[in-house]
Amino acid sequence: MYSKELLKGTLSTIILNLLKVNGEMYGYEITQSVKLKSAGKIEIREGSLYPALHKMLADGLIKAREEQAGRRIRVYYSLTESGINSLETRKEELFGFLETLIQILNPSYPILPDAR
Amino acid sequence: MYSKELLKGTLSTIILNLLKVNGEMYGYEITQSVKLKSAGKIEIREGSLYPALHKMLADGLIKAREEQAGRRIRVYYSLTESGINSLETRKEELFGFLETLIQILNPSYPILPDAR
DNA sequence: AAATATACATAGATAAACGATGTATATTAA
DNA sequence: TTAATATACATCGTTTATCTATGTATATTT
Structure with a gap:
């Protein structure tokens, strides 16, 4: 970790x-997906995930849909238009920052291509 | 920024x-160096820098040497043995994280080489 | 002479992620 | 069958890194 x-x-x-x-995911599914894709090296805690989802919902970046799964409720989230735009902006900023960071830490590293 | x-x-x-x-740098010099190397895109604030330096000093990662510059005092910092080791560990962790992050965000991106 | 840059420092604010805890259902193992 | 674990949501308070604001003082540029 x-x-x-x-x-x-x-x-x-x-x-x-x-x-x-x-397209659409529920909270717990997100934590498992990140854990899997990162080979266990990144684990999103539930104490981080749900507040983050609620904030993005309040900010209009995502929308929610509740679905009954057996006797339990799952909350499925998906992007709004605003969320799609926000993601693009964030990725551009992030990759720009990483490029700069890598340059400072080790100038011999190859530069990342543009975030597209 | x-x-x-x-x-x-x-x-x-x-x-x-x-x-x-x-090898050796004083605080203000560090802020200017980062600003320059990042083309102004990363600016370390003095309210972040000095507490960070003081903490690393307390943790034994760096050592300090005061030098008189005219009528002012400059505090030059350099790495301790412990700091050299810590840097290597941190870089490995950071580049590992970046690799994982990039993979999650955009699997088509080239993987960074090992931090060496 | 005034404005800006250099050079240090610290106290309090902000905010992101987390740990701990709680509730409840579903599934697997003993 | 029952105990343990996994699934699925939630929230409160803690931690901690960085920043804003503020302060002091000297050096340089306008």
């Missing part, structure tokens, strides 16, 4: 990107 | 790396 500090500032971007790729 | 949240978790690593590359 990586230091939790590294995740700061990128968690919402990760969530938005997953929603874009998969 | 990038979101300050993105810098969280990487600031100390940036400082340690600069000290390794340049």
